[in-house]
Amino acid sequence: MLEGLVQDFQLTLPYILRRAEQLYGHREIVTRRPDKSFHRHTYADFVSRTKKLAVALGNLGLESGDRVGTLGWNTYQHLEAYFGVPSSGLVLHTLNPRLHEDDLDYIANHAEDKVMLVDESLVPVFEKIRGRTGVEHAVVVTEGGDVPDGMVSYEDLIGDADEADFEYPDFDEKQAAAMCYTSGTTGRPKGALYSHRSMVLHSMMAAMGNTFALSEADCVLPVVPMFHVNAWGLPFASVLVGAKLMMPGPNLDPASVLEDLEQEEVTLTAGVPTVFLAVLQALDAEPERYDLSKLRAMVIGGSAAPKGVIRDYKERHGIEIVHAWGMTEMSPIGTVANLTTEMKKLPKEEQLEYDAKQGYPVPFVEIRARGDEGFVPWDGETMGELEVRGPWVASSYYEAPEGDDKFTDDGWFKTGDVVTIDRFGFIQITDRSKDLIKSGGEWISSVELENALMAHPAVSQACVIAIPHEKWDERPLAAIVLMEGESVTGDELHVHLEEDFASFWLPDAYEFVEAIPMTATGKFQKLKLREQFEGYTSPKS
Numbered sequence: 181m182l183e184g185l186v187q188d189f190q191l192t193l194p195y196i197l198r199r200a201e202q203l204y205g206h207r208e209i210v211t212r213r214p215d216k217s218f219h220r221h222t223y224a225d226f227v228s229r230t231k232k233l234a235v236a237l238g239n240l241g242l243e244s245g246d247r248v249g250t251l252g253w254n255t256y257q258h259l260e261a262y263f264g265v266p267s268s269g270l271v272l273h274t275l276n277p278r279l280h281e282d283d284l285d286y287i288a289n290h291a292e293d294k295v296m297l298v299d300e301s302l303v304p305v306f307e308k309i310r311g312r313t314g315v316e317h318a319v320v321v322t323e324g325g326d327v328p329d330g331m332v333s334y335e336d337l338i339g340d341a342d343e344a345d346f347e348y349p350d351f352d353e354k355q356a357a358a359m360c361y362t363s364g365t366t367g368r369p370k371g372a373l374y375s376h377r378s379m380v381l382h383s384m385m386a387a388m389g390n391t392f393a394l395s396e397a398d399c400v401l402p403v404v405p406m407f408h409v410n411a412w413g414l415p416f417a418s419v420l421v422g423a424k425l426m427m428p429g430p431n432l433d434p435a436s437v438l439e440d441l442e443q444e445e446v447t448l449t450a451g452v453p454t455v456f457l458a459v460l461q462a463l464d465a466e467p468e469r470y471d472l473s474k475l476r477a478m479v480i481g482g483s484a485a486p487k488g489v490i491r492d493y494k495e496r497h498g499i500e501i502v503h504a505w506g507m508t509e510m511s512p513i514g515t516v517a518n519l520t521t522e523m524k525k526l527p528k529e530e531q532l533e534y535d536a537k538q539g540y541p542v543p544f545v546e547i548r549a550r551g552d553e554g555f556v557p558w559d560g561e562t563m564g565e566l567e568v569r570g571p572w573v574a575s576s577y578y579e580a581p582e583g584d585d586k587f588t589d590d591g592w593f594k595t596g597d598v599v600t601i602d603r604f605g606f607i608q609i610t611d612r613s614k615d616l617i618k619s620g621g622e623w624i625s626s627v628e629l630e631n632a633l634m635a636h637p638a639v640s641q642a643c644v645i646a647i648p649h650e651k652w653d654e655r656p657l658a659a660i661v662l663m664e665g666e667s668v669t670g671d672e673l674h675v676h677l678e679e680d681f682a683s684f685w686l687p688d689a690y691e692f693v694e695a696i697p698m699t700a701t702g703k704f705q706k707l708k709l710r711e712q713f714e715g716y717t718s719p720k721s
């Protein structure tokens with residue numbers, strides 16, 4: 181082999197930080213505080229504070245690769261952690277505060293988080309698990325609020341550090357930089373561990389024209405939380421190109437989102453369907469109120485973007501929806517529904533069909549779908565389980581060999597999503613082979629609910645399926661077969677579940693049935709049960 185004569189430059193996140201320092205000091209980062217007031221500063225401030233954080237973390241005596249957990253909303257301090265943690269050789273581990281405490285406890289212990297950066301509003305969540313974790317340094321992120329016992333204030337932590345002590349490190353690009361746990365699999369949550377290289381490449385891909393076309397001139401509002409797969413990589417990609425950032429904090433109500441979009445002249449925003457459905461309803465109620473003329477793209481992903489929503493945004497408000505699909509195990513972006521020139525020649529109705537599919541793979545993500553008889557043709561009809569590979573796709577889970585069966589012998593990742601692939605390479609998700617329900621962008625395990633329900637003395641069998649819900653997309657319905665001679669009400673079962681599950685997990689409906697359809701091998705035939713409940717919408721809609 182004749183080797184090319186190019187430099188062996190390592191793709192690491194500190195170079196993105198240095199670029200921001202050298203070129204984009206003038207750009208703004210805006211955060212909406214819980215009281216709705218605005219915090220504003222520049223990239224220059226951001227870089228300076230991030231360096232201090234890296235120095236302060238370096239002074240804690242941790243070892244390279246140790247995990248630093250975060251419990252936080254989309255804020256400027258969280259952005260500092262996004263860069264400061266990996267730039268000090270540590271691994272950023274974002275935790276989802278909406279999870280049940282048992283899951284959070286499990287995740288913090290499995291990752292062996294040594295430091296936890298906790299937004300002051302989430303201290304009660306942290307307090308529930310704190311005693312059960314190995315966290316050595318608990319830091320409360322506050323702008324002058326109370327510092328609970330046993331915690332130090334974030335401002336004190338970085339205030340004591342000297343920015344001049346920061347040296348841009350030369351890491352190997354394979355070094356781990358961040359991790360996220362997914363509940364999008366059966367069994368315990370599992371960790372995806374990203375490298376500096378995978379995150380740099382993912383950022384470059386996210387900024388590309390056929391992905392989100394990001395540039396310095398953009399203002400990006402990540403509605404998707406920073407604890408959902410790194411807000412889909414948008415904070416990293418935005419800093420890479422020097423885009424202005426509008427961080428919404430915990431304020432995801434439609435009025436706040438609309439005010440942020442208008443006032444800060446946001447050009448691109450991204451989130452799950454639930455939030456943008458509520459925003460659409462608010463816009464419909466007062467169509468003249470907001471000037472969103474600067475907004476060029478609203479990225480919807482995490483769950484399927486409904487066709488009607490895509491059409492209504494476009495026709496009623498002139499807003500383009502970009503439908504995207506991805507997974508925690510994919511950093512997360514896999515496919516984006518940007519129509520090609522060829523597709524744009526199709527009749528409008530047909531274009532809408534494609535807008536509502538999940539799109540075609542971004543560069544360096546390769547796809548194939550495996551059916552009963554091998555890989556399916558790209559005919560838009562034959563269904564198979566989607567498999568993917570690429571430079572930001574997980575090669576295995578972090579210390580969880582029980583997840584090894586998600587990876588094929590030839591190195592592809594099995595997504596658990598059942599899809600068709602059409603002649604344009606567009607995928608459409610038709611089903612999920614994993615036994616999960618996605619409600620407002622958060623996972624609910626039907627298997628765990630079934631096990632808990634079947635532990636009730638009056639229940640013989642319980643099968644939980646997803647039913648459509650206008651706001652939350654999917655909600656759980658529990659079909660129950662009673663033990664002979666026993667009786668129990670839905671309300672009683674609800675109380676029975678309440679203690680062990682986060683409240684959003686609890687089924688919207690309990691239906692008592694004679695029998696649950698079974699497969700020949702004695703498994704619940706959920707497809708049949710779903711057919712039985714077709715047209716049934718959540719009574720809590």
Ligand code: AMP
Pocket residue numbers: 362363364409480481482483484485503504505506507508509512538595596597609612618
């Ligand atoms: P997570 O790892 O929590 O980001 O969840 C990934 C899963 O969410 C995928 O495997 C899909 O089942 C689902 N998902 C993500 N994006 C979409 C989308 N645009 N349409 C339908 N399902 C989606």
